[in-house]
Amino acid sequence: MSKFGELINVPVPVLLDFYAEWNEQATAMHPVLLDVAAALGDKAKVIKIDVDKNQQLAEALRVKGLPTLMIYKGGEMKWRQSGEQDASTLIDIIQEYL
Template identity: 75%
Template structure:
């Protein structure tokens, strides 16, 4: 979890996608997040975290629905939402927090 603290402590927005490979909505978000990552470039980071491999972190953050997306900046959670999202709204949010 210390690595997680380093990631969310960055002074650029960090979009985190909590997902699993067996969850259909999570899998549908993969191309959306690729689009987001290419659109924001180095203005933000896009990180994917598999909840099956990071159960303690997912439990600590109370991740229930999948996918769960969060935006952190300077160690503070600025936004959180579960379920599928579209690339345009995620990009707009990231730009708002950049």
């Protein structure tokens, strides 16, 4: 969990994508997240978290549906939503926190 604190305690917004390889909706988000990361460059971070490999973290954050997307800034959760999103919507939301 201390590594999680290091991930989210940064000055730029961090988009977390909680996914599982067996979940089609969640894996469908991978190319969208690549687009978001490419569009924002070093202004934000995009991090994918496999819930099967990080069960303790997923439980602590009450991740139920996949994909679950969260935006943190300065260690604080600013936005959260379950389900697919398109790249332009995610970019717009992240830009609110730049």
